[in-house]
Amino acid sequence: MSESEPNPMDIDYVSNLARIELSEKEKEKFRGQLGDVLKYFEKLQEVDVEGVEPTAHAFPRYNVWDKDTAKKPFSVDLALQNAPKSRNEQILVPKVVED
Amino acid sequence: MSSSALVEKTAFDLSHLLANKEVSSVEIAQACLSQIDRVDEQVHAFLHRDDQDFLAQARASDERREKGNSLGPLDGIPVALKDVISVKGQPLTAASKILQNYISPYDATVTKKLKDAGAVIGGRLNLDEFAMGSSTENSAYGPTRNPWDLNCVPGGSSGGSSAAVAAREAPLTLGSDTGGSIRQPASLCGVVGMKPTYGMVSRYGLAAFASSLDQIGPFSKTVEDTALLLEIISGHDPLDSTSFPTEIPSYSSAINQSLKPCVLGLPKEYFGEGMDDEVRNAVNLAVEFYRNQGHEIVEVSLPTTDLAVPVYYVIATAEASSNLARYDGIRYTTRSDRAQNAIDVYAKSRGEGFGEEVKRRCILGAYGLSSGYYDAYYLRAQKTRTLIREDFNRVFKEVDAILTPTAPTPAFKFGEKSDDPISMYLSDIYTISTNLAGLPAISVPCGFTKGNLPIGLQLIGRAFEESSLLSIAHAYDREHKFGCVTPSLVKE
Numbered sequence: 001m002s003e004s005e006p007n008p009m010d011i012d013y014v015s016n017l018a019r020i021e022l023s024e025k026e027k028e029k030f031r032g033q034l035g036d037v038l039k040y041f042e043k044l045q046e047v048d049v050e051g052v053e054p055t056a057h058a059f060p061r062y063n064v065w066d067k068d069t070a071k072k073p074f075s076v077d078l079a080l081q082n083a084p085k086s087r088n089e090q091i092l093v094p095k096v097v098e099d
Numbered sequence: 100m101s102s103s104a105l106v107e108k109t110a111f112d113l114s115h116l117l118a119n120k121e122v123s124s125v126e127i128a129q130a131c132l133s134q135i136d137r138v139d140e141q142v143h144a145f146l147h148r149d150d151q152d153f154l155a156q157a158r159a160s161d162e163r164r165e166k167g168n169s170l171g172p173l174d175g176i177p178v179a180l181k182d183v184i185s186v187k188g189q190p191l192t193a194a195s196k197i198l199q200n201y202i203s204p205y206d207a208t209v210t211k212k213l214k215d216a217g218a219v220i221g222g223r224l225n226l227d228e229f230a231m232g233s234s235t236e237n238s239a240y241g242p243t244r245n246p247w248d249l250n251c252v253p254g255g256s257s258g259g260s261s262a263a264v265a266a267r268e269a270p271l272t273l274g275s276d277t278g279g280s281i282r283q284p285a286s287l288c289g290v291v292g293m294k295p296t297y298g299m300v301s302r303y304g305l306a307a308f309a310s311s312l313d314q315i316g317p318f319s320k321t322v323e324d325t326a327l328l329l330e331i332i333s334g335h336d337p338l339d340s341t342s343f344p345t346e347i348p349s350y351s352s353a354i355n356q357s358l359k360p361c362v363l364g365l366p367k368e369y370f371g372e373g374m375d376d377e378v379r380n381a382v383n384l385a386v387e388f389y390r391n392q393g394h395e396i397v398e399v400s401l402p403t404t405d406l407a408v409p410v411y412y413v414i415a416t417a418e419a420s421s422n423l424a425r426y427d428g429i430r431y432t433t434r435s436d437r438a439q440n441a442i443d444v445y446a447k448s449r450g451e452g453f454g455e456e457v458k459r460r461c462i463l464g465a466y467g468l469s470s471g472y473y474d475a476y477y478l479r480a481q482k483t484r485t486l487i488r489e490d491f492n493r494v495f496k497e498v499d500a501i502l503t504p505t506a507p508t509p510a511f512k513f514g515e516k517s518d519d520p521i522s523m524y525l526s527d528i529y530t531i532s533t534n535l536a537g538l539p540a541i542s543v544p545c546g547f548t549k550g551n552l553p554i555g556l557q558l559i560g561r562a563f564e565e566s567s568l569l570s571i572a573h574a575y576d577r578e579h580k581f582g583c584v585t586p587s588l589v590k591e
Contacts, residue, residue: 009466010114010523011462014457014462014465014466014469015462017465017466017469018420018447018449018458018461018462018464018465019424019427019442019445019446019449020446020449020450020453020458020461020462021446021447021449021450021451022450022458023450026164026455026458030459030462032459033458033459033520034463034466036520036521037412037463037521038466040408040409041412041413041476043405043406043409044406044409044410044413044476044479044480044483045475045479046477047406047482047486049483049486050485051477052482052483052485052486054478054481054482054484054485055481055482055484055485055488055535056244056311056481057297057311057341057370057537058297058311058488058535058536058537058538058562059296059297059298059343059537059562061298061340061341061343064340066337074204074205078204079204081204082201082202082203082204082430082431082432083429083430083431084202084428084429084431084432084433085434085466086433091429091430093429093441093444094438094439094440094441094443094444094548095440096440096441
């Protein structure tokens with residue numbers, strides 16, 4: 001990637017990574033808009049971050065443990081109440097293995 | 100007391116009226132419901148109501164009080180929640196079509212804390228879909244309108260939460276703030292809104308947008324009410340591993356102790372170009388007020404200010420693209436009827452279920468995290484985030500709070516920024532840095548434009564020093580109470 005001119009985003013490739021189907025109209029619109037946003041992001045390439053540690057959390061906490069005690073989980077009915085398709089107390093999905 | 104007089108009361112006043120048995124919780128709840136009936140067709144702050152459940156909670160509160168078992172100052176006070184905070188048995192849509200049928204199977208920790216305090220929880224408040232936006236125009240169920248001018252946006256993403264307080268539909272509401280989503284709508288609607296320090300309020304049961312930035316916080320008419328609500332919802336929660344173990348003092352007592360002279364910093368980068376003149380004048384008057392009260396005003400510098408928006412949009416979209424992967428059409432979302440195979444279920448369900456801005460951000464986030472771009476975008480943004488934190492750490496060695504406008508302009512018109520993502524993103528320019536640094540910040544109403552639109556003042560405090568920040572904010576708010584001015588559109 002060059003420093004000044006970012007690669008235009010390959011919208012087909014990235015929308016597939018994000019697992020979001022886009023219409024042709026959306027692709028066209030996003031291509032322009034996201035191109036502008038990426039240009040705006042270029043500001044970051046000028047920052048001197050040599051030797052700077054990244055921040056993932058403002059106040060990081062490490063090794064947060066929970067007591068190893070059994071808790072009452074959701075009932076099957078409650079766990080499945082929002083599933084779009086279910087059968088025999090299980091979530092129904094399309095077949096994922098090849099014949 | 101008349102219904103219209105009740106809805107203009109602060110939670111603090113309602114609490115006293117309840118304690119003195121001058122009013123019942125059911126009367127307060129009915130007053131809110133009749134106000135919603137009267138104005139919400141225009142304002143559209145609410146996505147869902149459950150009046151029966153709402154009144155049943157109010158009746159239960161009255162019964163407790165009758166028996167002398169009141170649970171405290173919030174017992175019997177209505178609180179409405181942004182539609183990203185789980186309430187068991189109630190819908191949660193996040194203003195998205197993909198969650199249109201979702202019913203929460205459990206309570207968020209804040210919901211549980213409110214229930215334990217006796218609060219009467221009712222209504223689901225509108226927002227930008229998944230809290231992505233600054234105008235509430237991104238709601239799949241139609242925008243909320245600003246009670247001060249129905250042609251203007253209420254701000255966002257918690258626009259329903261701010262508009263409901265401004266329209267006197269609820270005395271207290273909760274929202275969530277990832278880059279200004281509490282403070283900016285509070286500013287645009289003329290109410291108080293606060294984002295606590297990251298880790299003060301549990302995120303358990305909040306539909307996640309950007310986990311390292313999201314915080315739940317209160318909306319109210321006054322700083323005093325915000326203090327009251329904040330002390331109930333704060334505190335360590337083992338169910339949120341980022342929740343911080345720290346003592347929660349009584350904020351509502353703390354703010355009424357006499358305030359020692361403070362040093363307030365004005366960041367020169369915030370007072371530059373792009374700020375509306377009327378906003379500048381109102382904020383300058385607030386600065387004068389503090390100076391006249393004996394506080395010291397100093398200019399400070401936050402040189403990384405112009406990097407905050409790009410850093411935020413790299414980090415927030417990256418976290419969002421990962422967080423929103425859970426809306427997959429499998430377990431608890433709508434599923435596309437066109438889906439033939441597993442990949443289809445994901446891509447088509449998300450393509451149909453997500454709105455435009457959510458798609459845009461998930462794609463942008465996936466790009467920033469993708470192979471070949473991770474170092475240039477995500478990692479570099481995280482390193483720059485460190486520089487932004489260091490800026491604030493340095494300034495807070497000299498000052499007790501930082502004073503800025505909350506938003507560069509008053510409420511803007513519908514459609515004005517909706518097709519220009521960058522211009523919309525810049526409406527959060529004064530609020531975004533504090534999320535990146537994890538700091539607490541509050542928006543307090545500080546006057547009106549000539550066109551009668553509210554203006555907000557932002558105060559940013561040191562991490563975990565909410566008492567001090569609220570005290571400084573209360574010193575101003577107690578003398579001005581701009582949040583107690585009712586918009587004429589919603590008056591009876």
